[in-house]
Structure formats: C-alpha cells, structure tokens
Amino acid sequence: MTAFLIRRLGFAVITLFAVLTLVFVLVRIVPGDPAQVILGDQASREAIEALRERLGLNLPLYHQYVVFVWGALGGDWGTSMMTGRPVIQEVLNVLPWTLELTFLSLVIGVVIGVPLGVAAAVRRNRFTDYAARIGSLLGLSFPPFVSALLLLLAFSIGLHWFPVISAKSGSLSAWVESITLPAINLGLITAAYITRVTRSAMLEVLQEDYVRTARAKGVPWSVVVWRHALRNALIPVITIIGLYLGILIGNSVLTEIVFSRPGLGKLIVGALNQRDYTMLQGMMVIYTLVVVLVNLATDIAYGIADPRVKFK
Amino acid sequence: MSEALSPTRAILKSTLRAFNTNKTSWVGLVIFVIVVLAAIFAPWIAPLDPLDQNVMLRLKPPSEDNWLGTDYYGRDIYARLVYGARISLIIGLASTALSMVVGSAIGMIAGWRGGRLDTLIMQLMDILLAFPSLILGLIIVAMLGPSMTNIIVAIALTSIPPFARIARAPTIAMKEREFVDACRALGFSDTRILLGHILPNILPEILVMGSLWLANAIRTEASLAFIGLGVKPPIPTWGGMIREGFENILDSYWLVLAPGTAILIVVFALNLLGDGLRDAIDPKLKGEA
Numbered sequence: 001m002t003a004f005l006i007r008r009l010g011f012a013v014i015t016l017f018a019v020l021t022l023v024f025v026l027v028r029i030v031p032g033d034p035a036q037v038i039l040g041d042q043a044s045r046e047a048i049e050a051l052r053e054r055l056g057l058n059l060p061l062y063h064q065y066v067v068f069v070w071g072a073l074g075g076d077w078g079t080s081m082m083t084g085r086p087v088i089q090e091v092l093n094v095l096p097w098t099l100e101l102t103f104l105s106l107v108i109g110v111v112i113g114v115p116l117g118v119a120a121a122v123r124r125n126r127f128t129d130y131a132a133r134i135g136s137l138l139g140l141s142f143p144p145f146v147s148a149l150l151l152l153l154a155f156s157i158g159l160h161w162f163p164v165i166s167a168k169s170g171s172l173s174a175w176v177e178s179i180t181l182p183a184i185n186l187g188l189i190t191a192a193y194i195t196r197v198t199r200s201a202m203l204e205v206l207q208e209d210y211v212r213t214a215r216a217k218g219v220p221w222s223v224v225v226w227r228h229a230l231r232n233a234l235i236p237v238i239t240i241i242g243l244y245l246g247i248l249i250g251n252s253v254l255t256e257i258v259f260s261r262p263g264l265g266k267l268i269v270g271a272l273n274q275r276d277y278t279m280l281q282g283m284m285v286i287y288t289l290v291v292v293l294v295n296l297a298t299d300i301a302y303g304i305a306d307p308r309v310k311f312k
Numbered sequence: 313m314s315e316a317l318s319p320t321r322a323i324l325k326s327t328l329r330a331f332n333t334n335k336t337s338w339v340g341l342v343i344f345v346i347v348v349l350a351a352i353f354a355p356w357i358a359p360l361d362p363l364d365q366n367v368m369l370r371l372k373p374p375s376e377d378n379w380l381g382t383d384y385y386g387r388d389i390y391a392r393l394v395y396g397a398r399i400s401l402i403i404g405l406a407s408t409a410l411s412m413v414v415g416s417a418i419g420m421i422a423g424w425r426g427g428r429l430d431t432l433i434m435q436l437m438d439i440l441l442a443f444p445s446l447i448l449g450l451i452i453v454a455m456l457g458p459s460m461t462n463i464i465v466a467i468a469l470t471s472i473p474p475f476a477r478i479a480r481a482p483t484i485a486m487k488e489r490e491f492v493d494a495c496r497a498l499g500f501s502d503t504r505i506l507l508g509h510i511l512p513n514i515l516p517e518i519l520v521m522g523s524l525w526l527a528n529a530i531r532t533e534a535s536l537a538f539i540g541l542g543v544k545p546p547i548p549t550w551g552g553m554i555r556e557g558f559e560n561i562l563d564s565y566w567l568v569l570a571p572g573t574a575i576l577i578v579v580f581a582l583n584l585l586g587d588g589l590r591d592a593i594d595p596k597l598k599g600e601a
Contacts (some may be wrong), residue, residue: 015439026455137587141580143531145538146572149554153565164562243441250446254535258558268447269539272454280451291442 005300012296019288020069027281028061077282082274087282090267098263101182102252106241108187109194114230114237116191117198121206122225132195139192144251148185148258155181164260182259186251190244197240201233208232242298246291326516326593333592340585347578351397358391362548371564381566383556389570392548396571399542399549400578403464404530410468412522415475416514420506422476423483434480437473445470449532453541460543463536467529478521482514516593523586527579534575550575 035051036043052058056067071077077087120132156164162181205211206229214224249264256265264283271279331337350357360378366386374381380389422433452466483506486492495505536542537551538558545552550571557567 011435011438014435015442018436018439019443026451137583138580141527141531141576141583143534143538143572143575143579145535145554146576149558149561149568149572153561153569157562157565246442246444247446249444250535253446253450254538257539268450272450273540280454284447284451287444287447288442291444295442 008296008299012292015292016288017069020072020285021065023281023284023288024065024068027277072285077285078278080271080276080279080282082271082276082279087279090279091264091283091286094262094264094267097261098252098256098265101179101186101255101261101263102248104179104183105186105190105248105252108183109190112187112191113194114198114234117195118202118225118230118233120195120199121202124203129199132199136192136195136199139189140196142189143254144185144189145254145258147189148182148255151181151185152258178259178261182255182261185259186248186255189251190248193244193247194237194241197237198233201236202229205229205233238301239298242295245294249287249291322512327589330516330520330589330592334588336584337588337592340581340583340588343577343581344585347397347581348401350394351401354394354398358388358394360388360391362387362391362395363546364388371560371567373564374566380570381564383553383567384560389553389566392553393550393570393574396548396550396553397574397578399460399547400530400533400575403460403467403533403543404526407464407467407529407533408471408522408526410464411471411525412475412518414468415472416479416511416518418472419476419479420483420510420514423480424487424502424506424510426484426487430480433476437476440470441473443470446532446535449536450539450541453536458536458541458544463533463541463543466536467532470532471525471528474521474525475518478517479514482517483510486510486513520586520589520593523582523589527582527586530582531575531579 035048035057039047039051049058056064059067075088077091079086080090083090116132116136120129123129152164156162162177206225208229211224211229214228215221219228252263253265253268255261256263257269260266264286268280268283270276271283331341364387366382369378369382369386371384372378372382372386378388378390380393383389383392418433418437422430449466449470452469453462456462456466487510491509492505495509500508533542534549534551534554537549538555540555542549542552542555545556553571554568557564557571560567
C-alpha cells in the first residue's frame with residue numbers, strides 16, 4: 001500500500017510540474033509584451049520598463065521560471081494585473097460560491113443518477129432502461145449554457161419564480177433562490193453521466209457469480225441489488241466521478257456566466273476579457289491543483305476500496 | 313473481425329452490422345447527414361443573406377419573411393443558423409480529425425514500442441486528460457487569439473488522450489497475434505505493419521470514438537464562442553449567436569432558442585450515432601462516458 005501511495009503521489013507531483021511548465025510557456029508565447037498590453041499604446045518607454053521590472057519580465061527566462069514555480073508551490077500566485085490584488089485573494093473571495101455550486105450539483109447528480117442507473121440495469125432493455133438511456137444521452141448532449149438558458153427562460157423570465165441575477169444576500173431564502181437553478185442545471189448534467197456509469201457498472205456486476213450465489217441461497221432480490229451488487233459497482237462510479245471533475249469545472253464556468261453568479265467562472269472570463277495574464281496563470285495553477293488533489297484522493301479511495309488495485 | 317477479408321470490406325461489413333444492431337444509430341446518422349447537407353447547400357436553403365443588416369427589422373419575432381425572427385442588427389436568424397452550421401461542422405470535423413490522427417498515432421506507437429516510451433507517453437496523456445478541457449481550450453485560444461486555426465488546434469489538443477488510449481490497448485493485444493509474426497517474418501517494416509495491418513483492425517473503434525468526440529468538439533466550439541472566443545463576428549456561429557442574443561434575452565427569447573436547439577440537436581444526433589455503434593461493436597466499452 002505504501003509503495004502504491006508513493007507512486008501516486010509522485011505522479012501527482014509530476015503532473016503539477018508539467019502543468020506549471022505548460023502554463024509558464026503558454027504565457028510567454030503570447031504575442032506582445034504584457035507590460036505594453038497593460039499600459040496601452042500611449043505609455044512611455046520608461047513606464048513600460050518600470051512595469052517590466054516590477055513584473056519580473058526583465059529577468060532571464062530560467063530565473064523567471066524558478067521564481068514562478070517556487071511562488072506557485074508556496075501559494076504565491078502573483079498579483080492581478082488589473083486590480084493589483086494578489087491572485088490568491090481574488091480566488092478565495094469567490095471560491096465558496098463555486099464550491100457550494102459544484103458540491104450541490106454533485107449531490108443532486110448522485111441522488112438522481114445512482115438509483116436511475118441501478119433501475120435501468122435491473123430492468124435492462126425494458127421501458128425504464130430505454131427512458132434512462134435516452135434521458136441521460138440527452139443530458140450529456142446539452143451544452144451547459146444552453147440548458148442554463150432554457151432554465152433561465154422558463155423559470156426566471158417566464159414564470160418569475162427565481163431572480164434573473166443571483167443576488168448576494170445573507171438571508172436563507174435569497175440563498176436558496178440564487179442557487180436553485182444553477183445547481184439544478186449542473187446537477188442534471190452530472191446525473192446524466194452518473195446514470196450511464198452506474199448502469200454499465202451494475203450490468204457487469206449483476207453477471208458475477210457471487211450475485212447468482214446470493215440469489216441461490218435465498219437473499220431477497222432488493223438486498224442483492226442494493227447491498228451486494230451496488231457496493232461493487234460503486235468503485236468504477238467513484239473513479240469516473242473523479243475523472244468527471246474536469247468536465248464539471250468547465251460546466252460550472254458556463255453555468256456561472258449564464259446565471260451571473262460570482263465564482264471562478266466569472267473570474268476567469270473577466271480575466272480573459274481584460275487580458276489579465278497573471279490572473280489566468282494563477283487560475284490555471286489553481287484548477288490543476290484541485291484536479292490533481294481530487295484525482296489523488298480518488299486513487300487512494302480506490303486503492304483502499306479495492307485491494308487488487310495496488311498490485312497493478 | 314476476420315483478417316481474411318480485405319481491410320475495406322471488413323470495415324464496411326462491420327459498420328453495417330453495427331448500424332443494424334442498434335437502430336438508434338440510424339436516427340442519429342440521418343439527422344447528422346441532413347445538417348451536413350443543409351450546411352453545404354446553405355445558399356439554396358436559406359435565401360436571405362446572413363450578414364445583411366436592416367435597422368427597420370431589429371429584434372422581430374418569427375414571421376413569414378423571417379422564419380425564426382431577426383437579431384439586434386435586423387439579420388435573419390434562420391439564415392444565420394444555416395450558415396452557422398458550416399462553422400460548427402468545419403471546426404468540429406477538422407479538430408476531431410486532427411486529434412484522431414495524432415492521438416491514434418501516439419497510442420499505436422506507445423503500444424507497439426512498449427517499455428519506457430509507452431509509460432512516458434501514457435503518463436503525458438493522463439496529465440492532459442486530468443486537466444479541465446474547456447479551461448485549457450479557453451486559455452489556449454485566449455493566448456493565441458481566436459482564429460479558426462487556433463480554435464481547431466485548441467480543441468484537438470484537449471481530445472488527443474482518449475484516442476491515444478483507445479488505439480494503444482488493441483495494438484498491444486494485436487502485437488502478439490500470429491498474423492503480426494507472419495508480417496515480421498516477411499520482413500515488413502514497423503510502419504507497414506502498423507498502418508497496413510493493425511490500423512484496419514482498430515479503425516472501427518477509433519471511428520466510433522470519433523463520432524462521440526465530434527459531438528464534444530461541436531459543443532466545445534459553441535461554448536468557446538459563447539464565452540467570446542469564437543470565430544470573429546460578423547461570421548455567424550451558433551455559440552456566438554447565443555452570446556449576442558443573451559444580451560436581449562429578457563424580451564427576445566427566440567435569439568437564444570433557435571441556435572441553442574440547433575446545437576442540442578446536432579450533438580444529440582452524434583451521440584445517438586456514436587453510442588449505438590459503440591454498444592454494437594464493443595459491449596465492454598459502454599461505461600466510459
């Protein structure tokens with residue numbers, strides 16, 4: 001188990017380094033001088049030189065690289081070119097919004113997706129199965145911003161059940177109002193993925209010998225399905241949820257834009273529009289960190305749940 | 313798959329069989345072909361000019377002259393929708409083709425060579441796979457500028473790993489088969505064995521993956537355009553139309569409804585097509601979303 005953990009940890013570190021390097025290179029191949037971009041065409045040579053010095057752009061490349069990686073590992077992700085505040089502070093300001101949205105949508109996804117997937121597998125090739133398969137395929141096909149727009153059109157603009165723009169307010173009812181539609185939007189798409197994975201994992205497990213044995217010795221069918229089969233089917237489901245995180249992050253960005261919700265999505269799009277490169281760079285690092293950590297956690301959970309894994 | 317058949321015939325046969333196993337594939341294929349034809353024959357299907365502005369006809373709801381209404385500049389939405397299909401399809405097909413070729417080549421080389429090179433390549437692929445693809449695409453396009461080539465490359469880059477994975481496993485399995493030994497004994501070069509004898513055997517799976525990733529590429533292109541990283545206006549793109557329509561969503565819902573439905577239909581059709589075929593050619597693969 002220790003060897004397995006060390007290997008996974010090593011891989012996580014390598015991934016992090018690779019992405020940091022990629023980010024570094026990407027930011028440097030941008031056409032144009034960042035200092036020039038920030039100050040505009042009218043800026044004097046001295047002003048540009050001064051800013052280059054402040055941003056560390058006049059250092060040799062390898063020096064910039066070391067400074068960047070060292071800073072990133074120590075939690076210093078630079079200063080926003082636009083607001084002048086540290087990137088980490090800007091991110092921490094909106095992180096709770098994104099976290100509560102993704103967490104809630106994962107919960108919705110699991111609560112809808114797992115039972116639906118199990119039901120579809122148990123009633124294979126019957127109405128429930130077809131409905132679940134078509135429904136989940138439709139869910140996968142929705143670009144998240146299109147489904148978000150439909151929800152917005154129907155429930156905010158048409159029925160006036162929810163505000164069009166999520167308000168920042170302390171009261172519980174305002175919170176519920178602002179998060180319901182975004183969470184439903186992301187949750188349903190997440191449910192579509194989970195339904196499909198659960199269904200195929202269950203189909204495989206239900207063919208196993210121990211399921212037949214359990215039935216043969218008189219264990220009630222519902223206990224076989226929910227206790228014996230589902231427990232084993234959940235292992236691939238957990239892995240897929242870990243892999244799905246990257247998609248979920250992208251989807252949450254689009255959802256946040258449509259519902260004008262504060263969060264990492266709005267932050268990254270704002271940085272894009274203002275060409276705030278340090279901000280973009282910092283956010284890439286954060287996204288990578290999150291993805292690497294979650295994948296590491298899934299790997300470990302997987303290794304604990306299934307002893308065979310660590311021998312691979 | 314029988315190795316006795318010529319490669320082309322083997323592929324044709326298995327394709328037809330796959331289509332007939334799962335009838336929903338036909339539905340997906342028919343819808344997709346209709347969209348492709350509409351894009352090719354756009355000037356005949358949509359007589360109005362998608363770029364023609366008319367201030368007198370701003371934000372008009374659907375009518376007899378403008379079947380799907382007009383946008384903020386008085387341009388015909390139906391015409392923009394039909395012409396917009398071209399951009400979606402060109403970017404989708406080009407980026408998928410690119411990632412399919414590069415990804416399969418990487419996967420086949422990794423599987424064929426094995427050893428350290430294999431480990432290294434696949435770890436690189438895992439790293440690329442771990443990264444949120446929309447964010448990566450978004451940053452690449454933002455950095456390099458939203459030209460059509462850059463968008464194609466960005467989308468292609470994010471979808472290389474799945475193709476590498478799907479090409480690698482069967483290559484490893486096939487490496488040990490007798491017909492490959494026979495090819496070696498005949499003195500065939502590695503390239504010839506890979507391209508002439510292994511590729512035809514793994515091509516069906518790669519093509520099926522291709523249809524699913526084409527759906528994904530079209531969705532990603534629309535998402536990028538919606539964020540503002542699409543092909544430059546006034547060229548109509550579906551994502552760009554939604555972006556423009558979003559500003560007037562409170563009173564002109566048709567601006568976002570038409571392109572939104574178009575994206576959904578195309579992506580759903582491709583998913584139906586790919587999903588049905590995948591079920592048919594390899595029941596084991598069903599789980600991977």
